[in-house]
Amino acid sequence: MKHAYCTYFDHNYLPRALLMLRSLRTYDAESTVFVLTLSDLCHLALQRLALPNVTVMALVELEQAYPELLDVKLGRSPIEYIFTLTPVLPLYVFGADPAVERVTYIDADLYFYSSPQPVLDATATASVAITPHNFAPALSEKLVYGRFNVGWMTYRRCPEGLDCLKTYKANCLAWCHDRLEDGKFADQKYLDAWPGIYPGLAIITHKGVNTALWNADNYAFTERDGKFFVDADPLVCYHYHGVRVEADGNFYFLLPEGHRAAESPLVRRIIRPYVARLLRERAELHRRFPALAAAEYASLRFHSPPPRPPGRPWRFVGRRWPDKAVNTLLGDSAISAATILYFNLEASGGGKADDLLGQIIARVAQGRSRISVLDWLGGMGHGHLIAKHAAPDMTFDWHVFEAPAYCDIGQILNPAVRFHESSAPMERQHYDLVWVRGTLGLDPDWRQALVRLSQATKHVLLLAPVMVHQTRSFVVANHPPEWRDGAGLNTWIFGEQDLLEAAASTGLRNMGEVPGPPIEEFPEVPGQAMAKIMVWARED
Numbered sequence: 009m010k011h012a013y014c015t016y017f018d019h020n021y022l023p024r025a026l027l028m029l030r031s032l033r034t035y036d037a038e039s040t041v042f043v044l045t046l047s048d049l050c051h052l053a054l055q056r057l058a059l060p061n062v063t064v065m066a067l068v069e070l071e072q073a074y075p076e077l078l079d080v081k082l083g084r085s086p087i088e089y090i091f092t093l094t095p096v097l098p099l100y101v102f103g104a105d106p107a108v109e110r111v112t113y114i115d116a117d118l119y120f121y122s123s124p125q126p127v128l129d130a131t132a133t134a135s136v137a138i139t140p141h142n143f144a145p146a147l148s149e150k151l152v153y154g155r156f157n158v159g160w161m162t163y164r165r166c167p168e169g170l171d172c173l174k175t176y177k178a179n180c181l182a183w184c185h186d187r188l189e190d191g192k193f194a195d196q197k198y199l200d201a202w203p204g205i206y207p208g209l210a211i212i213t214h215k216g217v218n219t220a221l222w223n224a225d226n227y228a229f230t231e232r233d234g235k236f237f238v239d240a241d242p243l244v245c246y247h248y249h250g251v252r253v254e255a256d257g258n259f260y261f262l263l264p265e266g267h268r269a270a271e272s273p274l275v276r277r278i279i280r281p282y283v284a285r286l287l288r289e290r291a292e293l294h295r296r297f298p299a300l301a302a303a304e305y306a307s308l309r310f311h312s313p314p315p316r317p318p319g320r321p322w323r324f325v326g327r328r329w330p331d332k333a334v335n336t337l338l339g340d341s342a343i344s345a346a347t348i349l350y351f352n353l354e355a356s357g358g359g360k361a362d363d364l365l366g367q368i369i370a371r372v373a374q375g376r377s378r379i380s381v382l383d384w385l386g387g388m389g390h391g392h393l394i395a396k397h398a399a400p401d402m403t404f405d406w407h408v409f410e411a412p413a414y415c416d417i418g419q420i421l422n423p424a425v426r427f428h429e430s431s432a433p434m435e436r437q438h439y440d441l442v443w444v445r446g447t448l449g450l451d452p453d454w455r456q457a458l459v460r461l462s463q464a465t466k467h468v469l470l471l472a473p474v475m476v477h478q479t480r481s482f483v484v485a486n487h488p489p490e491w492r493d494g495a496g497l498n499t500w501i502f503g504e505q506d507l508l509e510a511a512a513s514t515g516l517r518n519m520g521e522v523p524g525p526p527i528e529e530f531p532e533v534p535g536q537a538m539a540k541i542m543v544w545a546r547e548d
Contacts, residue, residue, distance in 0.1 A: 016044035017116040023290040025116035035123035091195040095176035135168035135208030144225035156199040220247035225266035229274040280416035291351035379440040385447035388418035389425040438466040449500035462514035516544035
């Protein structure tokens with residue numbers, strides 16, 4: 009029985025769609041996927057990519073085959089018109105290829121983790137197969153939008169299956185709007201009536217199909233031998249609803265509340281690696297097709313919120329660490345921004361050559377071709393890219409100590425780096441170079457952190473940069489204007505003498521300083537804060 013898939017998307021969804029197609033191809037390399045492109049840029053990019061067993065069709069082709077679509081197009085918003093296409097595309101596939109016996113429509117933001125074939129086999133005799141939302145209890149009010157989700161729908165070429173599609177098409181042509189009205193919602197609420205109309209319909213009960221934000225809190229997610237399970241069912245495909253691009257170009261992704269707090273395998277091993285792949289796919293597409301980046305950013309500027317009123321990004325807090333400190337560096341947007349920065353560094357070959365860093369690496373190496381590095385709170389391994397550019401002939405054993413979220417994504421982006429979410433490596437290993445890139449001030453007890461960092465230092469401890477001031481140390485809040493409302497962090501501005509005394513007490517010797525740009529003046533303390541590079545070495 010010949011089976012085909014179909015889906016639709018525009019250039020803004022292209023990175024997600026390519027991930028979906030490649031993940032599907034891991035388990036099904038033969039079935040044809042019919043792709044309806046919803047923008048010219050998307051169509052041109054897919055033609056250039058020439059994916060195997062993917063049939064690319066422009067929207068105008070569907071509209072020529074079904075001219076009644078044009079009768080409703082001007083009366084619907086763009087998203088409502090897209091919803092209207094949902095039943096038309098499978099009908100087109102049946103007409104385009106008479107050998108196709110079954111068509112499965114899949115949303116472009118699915119990602120496959122195992123073969124869909126067992127599910128297709130289990131519903132082989134069904135005229136139609138659909139997936140329930142199975143809303144988690146906390147989301148039960150969402151049931152008004154439909155018992156079933158349109159992210160996966162399979163139709164068989166039989167009288168009942170075709171009748172279902174034709175009726176569905178007529179319904180969507182008559183009414184398909186992005187609102188609740190008289191028991192209808194978009195293209196989705198119509199499915200509620202289907203089990204009572206079509207005796208041959210199958211409801212897919214496999215928990216690992218179309219698993220998503222709205223039902224994930226019903227289940228336990230586990231990993232065994234590299235495979236993921238939803239309760240006892242293999243995870244077939246996860247539906248990445250709730251991922252969006254914000255006005256600053258960063259991705260924002262919603263996490264199921266029950267799994268977010270627990271940092272479960274769903275968050276750490278499924279969702280975050282997907283986000284890393286998505287950001288990489290997007291960056292590579294933007295590099296290959298600059299028009300895609302221009303179109304995306306133009307759209308974001310058009311839809312961006314009003315600019316925030318100008319204000320000082322820095323604010324004096326006090327001489328003590330606040331009881332309720334702020335640090336949104338662990339928020340989704342900050343993680344996304346750090347990932348995008350990583351790709352920008354990668355694309356530029358590690359950024360502008362840093363002669364000072366190259367000299368420090370040479371001093372640490374002392375003629376050797378390999379050194380070990382601890383990159384403390386080093387994100388996704390950004391420093392590794394910079395160091396490779398500064399010392400291209402050097403081999404690095406690079407270790408990053410970071411929060412779990414950064415480790416989860418960094419392991420996907422930068423497999424040459426070892427990521428640690430525990431500080432234990434500092435306690436059992438010494439590193440030729442310990443590099444702290446502006447993050448020492450994030451530790452409430454920075455003196456104790458400096459002691460631990462010095463203990464891990466075999467040769468050189470590099471603070472680059474570090475923020476210092478002529479007075480004693482104090483805490484500030486930083487709220488850069490480009491960050492979203494409420495985003496920010498608390499950090500220490502170090503009294504230079506405080507920092508020098510603390511470093512000296514660890515047995516490290518000051519090898520020199522490089523002054524950097526001024527940062528901010530604070531009315532509460534005389535003088536101006538500035539960034540510096542400080543190099544300390546262990547006595548030989």
